[in-house]
Amino acid sequence: MLITEMKAKETLVSLTDGKKVFIINCEGCKEVHFPGKEAKEFQKELSEAGSVTGIITTDYICNPDNMKLRLSKHMAEIEAADAVLVFSCGVGVQTISAYLEDKPVYAACDTYPLPGFQGVTPLEYECDQCGECWLNLTGGICPITACSKSLVNGQCGGAKNGMCEVDNTMECGWERIHRRLAQIGRLDALKSPVRVRNFATDDEVSK
Amino acid sequence: MKITELFERGEFVVSAEVGPPKGCHVEQLLEEAKTYLSGVHAVNVTDNQSSVMRLGSLAMCKALKDEGLNPIFQLACRDRNRIALESDLLSAAMFGIDNVLCLTGDHTKLGDHPQAKPVFDLDSVSLLHTVAKLEEGEDLGGNKLVGEPPKFAKGAVVSPCSDSVDAQLAKMERKVAAGAEYFQTQAVFEPEKFIKFMEKAKQFGKPVQVGIIIPKSAGMVRFMNNNVAGIHVPDEMIEELKKDPEKTKAGVTGVEIAARIIKECKPYCQGVHIMALGWESKVPALLEAAGI
Numbered sequence: 001m002l003i004t005e006m007k008a009k010e011t012l013v014s015l016t017d018g019k020k021v022f023i024i025n026c027e028g029c030k031e032v033h034f035p036g037k038e039a040k041e042f043q044k045e046l047s048e049a050g051s052v053t054g055i056i057t058t059d060y061i062c063n064p065d066n067m068k069l070r071l072s073k074h075m076a077e078i079e080a081a082d083a084v085l086v087f088s089c090g091v092g093v094q095t096i097s098a099y100l101e102d103k104p105v106y107a108a109c110d111t112y113p114l115p116g117f118q119g120v121t122p123l124e125y126e127c128d129q130c131g132e133c134w135l136n137l138t139g140g141i142c143p144i145t146a147c148s149k150s151l152v153n154g155q156c157g158g159a160k161n162g163m164c165e166v167d168n169t170m171e172c173g174w175e176r177i178h179r180r181l182a183q184i185g186r187l188d189a190l191k192s193p194v195r196v197r198n199f200a201t202d203d204e205v206s207k
Numbered sequence: 208m209k210i211t212e213l214f215e216r217g218e219f220v221v222s223a224e225v226g227p228p229k230g231c232h233v234e235q236l237l238e239e240a241k242t243y244l245s246g247v248h249a250v251n252v253t254d255n256q257s258s259v260m261r262l263g264s265l266a267m268c269k270a271l272k273d274e275g276l277n278p279i280f281q282l283a284c285r286d287r288n289r290i291a292l293e294s295d296l297l298s299a300a301m302f303g304i305d306n307v308l309c310l311t312g313d314h315t316k317l318g319d320h321p322q323a324k325p326v327f328d329l330d331s332v333s334l335l336h337t338v339a340k341l342e343e344g345e346d347l348g349g350n351k352l353v354g355e356p357p358k359f360a361k362g363a364v365v366s367p368c369s370d371s372v373d374a375q376l377a378k379m380e381r382k383v384a385a386g387a388e389y390f391q392t393q394a395v396f397e398p399e400k401f402i403k404f405m406e407k408a409k410q411f412g413k414p415v416q417v418g419i420i421i422p423k424s425a426g427m428v429r430f431m432n433n434n435v436a437g438i439h440v441p442d443e444m445i446e447e448l449k450k451d452p453e454k455t456k457a458g459v460t461g462v463e464i465a466a467r468i469i470k471e472c473k474p475y476c477q478g479v480h481i482m483a484l485g486w487e488s489k490v491p492a493l494l495e496a497a498g499i
Contacts, residue, residue: 148314149325153332153385154378156311157366157393160436166314178374190377194336194385196329196347 001114002129004089006035007107009042015083015106015136020053021046022074022081024096026088028059029119035109039087042108053081062091062121067099078103089119090127090135090142097140097180098125104184107135132198137189139180146173152195208277209360210249210306211388214414220478221499222279222391222416223490224251225271227262233270241274243487246494249306251391251480254281258318265295269302279362280304283312288328289337289347296341300357308362308391309334332378332385335361339386363387365415366437367404368397376407383411391480393437394420396428396444398471405475414477419469421486421493422461425449458489466496473497 023043027034046052054077061067083104086093089111097105113129126145134143134152144150148166155174158165162175181187213220223244244250250271254264268278280299311331315323337347344356363382369375395401395417422428425448428440444464451460469479483490
């Protein structure tokens with residue numbers, strides 16, 4: 001199982017402040033705990049402030065064909081938004097971010113692991129369930145799974161012709177992140193404070 | 208002595224690099240370092256370079272310091288978590304080693320222990336941040352250090368001829384923000400690319416030492432072209448090495464090429480860092496040929 005926990009409200013406000021957003025809720029896998037109540041409350045506040053161009057609640061957005069079909073009826077609302085805010089596990093956010101390549105796509109949740117069945121994902125994008133989702137700082141491309149060293153502060157010196165030093169059939173994850181941040185006009189995300197990973201996902205230790 | 212003091216004085220800072228042996232005897236390396244590297248300002252000691260297990264960087268730094276050389280302690284994040292990195296930094300400070308070069312490190316898969324677990328608990332940027340925190344008397348866990356905190360000259364690396372130069376510049380900016388005070392670069396064989404890079408890098412206001420490898424033979428540079436990130440040796444240079452009547456065994460052509468690169472880059476940077484890769488004996492001739 002896994003838990004998707006809504007990020008701190010201040011974090012979400014900092015991402016959406018003054019922007020029009022389109023919201024996607026994914027309640028796909030039964031094995032995933034979804035922060036239904038908190039999500040609804042926050043979305044209500046955003047709607048009342050007039051910042052929402054549309055909200056959909058769907059399932060299995062990690063399946064690209066399904067996701068495209070679900071989003072197809074809402075493209076005008078998505079077009080009207082400055083950013084897309086996704087309430088799902090890390091796989092869902094990555095799938096949408098790859099599809100809406102000119103739009104900032106933000107993760108509203110952190111994903112934590114629990115023992116047991118992991119839900120149904122097509123494995124095209126990986127989520128390590130690290131509990132501190134980085135996708136908002138990296139243009140929706142996961143630095144934990146797309147970088148062989150899981151680096152969170154940028155590219156190492158090991159990329160050769162844009163390919164990873166460990167696997168020359170894999171494009172450097174940070175090369176992709178850099179390109180995408182440029183594409184969505186978010187290169188400023190690279191100027192954020194030093195990032196230090198927190199491996200203590202256990203609540204008692206991390207808080 | 209902190210290498211940053213030399214930059215502040217406006218010196219063109221020269222450093223060279225040594226790799227500790229795969230074994231516990233360092234007499235030969237010390238002898239070579241004393242003979243050939245006594246004229247440089249500082250000597251880098253690599254930290255299990257290329258993920259190949261060797262004698263430790265810290266121990267070698269201490270041995271060089273005892274011989275009167277000025278070591279730069281290279282510290283990579285591949286083999287140690289944040290506790291071990293911080294502990295080694297305190298150990299270095301205890302020995303009076305006050306130059307540190309913070310690196311992420313090559314992946315374990317590239318080295319001679321591909322089965323090893325790659326750590327990368329921190330990376331080059333968060334390691335620089337950690338050093339800066341220790342200097343303020345606090346560790347990364349937020350706990351106070353006992354007594355006077357350590358003080359290092361904090362160095363970092365950058366790859367100016369990388370084909371991802373914008374991503375490299377963005378990372379360089381993060382390193383500066385995290386506390387990097389000087390930079391050493393990956394080996395440069397294309398001075399025009401380096402000069403272009405420096406035009407953009409000078410905005411960060413930190414001294415940069417151009418990285419130099421003495422090309423040993425056409426075969427060696429072709430290998431680097433195919434396997435080493437951020438290095439491209441142009442065809443004309445390979446031809447030049449091929450034409451060497453002595454087949455570069457004496458290293459004459461290699462030294463000439465390296466000296467030429469240094470001369471071309473010198474007006475645009477604040478120092479040179481020589482990675483001799485076993486050719487430490489050529490360093491004095493190279494510096495002379497480069498007019499340093």
